[in-house]
Amino acid sequence: MRDYYSGEKAFAKANVLSTEETCKILGRSRQQLNNLIKSNNIEVFKALSNSNLFWRPEVYELLRKLNREKSRVLHEVYGYYTSQALEAFHALNIDKEKVEEVYVFFYQRDAISKNFYNIVEIEMPNTLTRIEGPRFVIVMEDGEEYWFEGLTCGYAGTGCHGTETVLSELGVLVKQSGSINSIISDNRMLYFFRNEDRTWNHVGDPSIYEEHKLDFLSEQNLWGIEENLYRYNGCLVLTQGARFKSVYGGMPEPSKEVLFKSLYFVPNPVSVEFLSEKDAMSTGHYQTLYGETVLFQIVIKDISDRELWLNYPFDKISQKKQHNMQELLSALGVRIEEQSITDKFLDWLNIRPRNIYRHYEV
Template identity: 30%
Template sequence: MVINKQLKTLLEHQLITSAKAAEMLEISKQRLLNVVKSNGIEPIHQSSQGNLFMRSDILKLKNGTIETRKKIPVLFNDRSTMYARGKIDEVINTLDEITHIFVYFDSFDAILDGFYLVSENDLSDLKNLKSARFIIRDINGNEAWFTNLNCGYGGEGPTGSKSVLEKLGVPEDKSIYVTDSRYDMVKYFKNEEGLFEVHKNRSDITRQTECDGALYYHKGKIVCLQDEDNYLSYMKNKIKFLYEYSSIVPNPTNIILFNSRESAIEHGYISKDFFGNDIVYQVILCDQLGRELWLCPPVHNNSALKYQKNINEILEFCGLDVKYEENKQKYPKIILDWLNIKPKQVPVEVIEINRGI
């Protein structure tokens, strides 16, 4: 049986394993079955090798049924790894039983996982975010965040993370993963036996350097802005930027088009450059995860996008010279599939209706 390529891509994105579902819900694999059953969710496929779930079902559970983090974390802007290690006794004495530990190479991934604080000092709707790379959570949902401890290589930060993990009760055969360059995210969840399970993954983002893209908060959503100042960096390493963009909106379902700068400004899709000049975003890619990628085309009229376009054509229109047809041997399949997605156009009137609710 030959499976349609588009259908195959859709299934690969929508179906997830039990291990991935447990990681998304931030619970142990042992507890997963009870959680999904108690919320009326059944595996889409069962076998002796494991179960498969619909990603959308798990996302609904994560965003709705399971209580979201509401407590303000204790944030340690650790000046050094030694400083962070010295604060662990204070954290242990402050928190209750520690059930979760999250370690990241890059705070970009931590923000995408929901670990961020929104700046209340920004007067505009577009607000800056603060995050960390080492997060400890106790059984009551209280958290302590460290900025200098991280993972993904053999340096001082991951070595400090390993030492802290062992002090928190993670055995050495599992703490060692934070110093392994193969993993950008290492997460520890305590199971019903009181032992830490480990989930280790690579990031969707290339590891050549940390991310250039800046993330912001806008009316309840995480957004990434096309940065004209980084255009030369984009030309030098297109794959890196495409990974960053695709990690923000991995499955863009809608696209909002403003046919004039004035309309985009009226709806708040605007920022300022270093000199205080307006940067106006007339093309907005919206993902089913509730994130947005804001693009600023070099023209004032979007009539060229009147008919449905794929991501590749949209980026080209916004001045990002993708030309992936010439680079099929260089671009990974996941990027090629992403560039071929055709998001549905959403009339501006829909935004106005939603804004008025």
């Protein structure tokens, strides 16, 4: 029997998201999603008995909004030492009944990945701009946020003692005598939130940074690798700058582990752009690392307005040896057009490289 609605069904299947899928895309818990619904930031497409359905374009539009708006407000960061952070917390006299959420991080870059960051220098077009994140964030019911540096989690040191003190005074958890509460010491990232009955709940996670960190010492073809987070033309950017070794006058191709390691930052890629050396320099897609200019000639853009920049020495690696790059492109869904016989012959003679410097939709 012919299905006259197959097209409509496929369209609905691709664009209607469950609560779990929506939470994963937004990087939010169910409670956070409920708060976004209550504040009219997103509309429920259809309410079910135990969950909701959401319209995919609206979810990604909200994700772009969250990613961009979070960083526009300059937040004062209190207490770079634990004692200073505690002093500042007490001076703020925060009403614990109006606290809705608390975030705690071991690494600043994990806070940045969650869109908690300040821009620490003047933003200019086509320029990488430095950013910094806090380690402890209190979110009030009216959306106001208090950021701290000297309060942290993930170990049993002074910063965690400070975190335990603050959380105890806010009524989030009970301070233990002797050792630090294991919820604080055992997690590199913590998110505390209110239940419907106003009691507190929490989610603990490992560090995103540690989970995806690459031990470049195991890579024979690298002198080193630098990962940094920046702002660029309003977008959050992760740069992966590798410094490659030359072997017998040539340069081995970077391993798949190196090329694939940072794809977590762009889970929903929409395009891949290849830049020539000239274009990379003229548009600010470069860094100076240890006296060496590193060009980022691969730009992978995510639907959330995040970008991953990779450096890959196209001009120093024979096209016949670019196997791992081809696997990366294949994983992203990019298919570069087949060359003509003339192009292949010229490439074989190494007269000129194939022209891949263009923009590809994923």
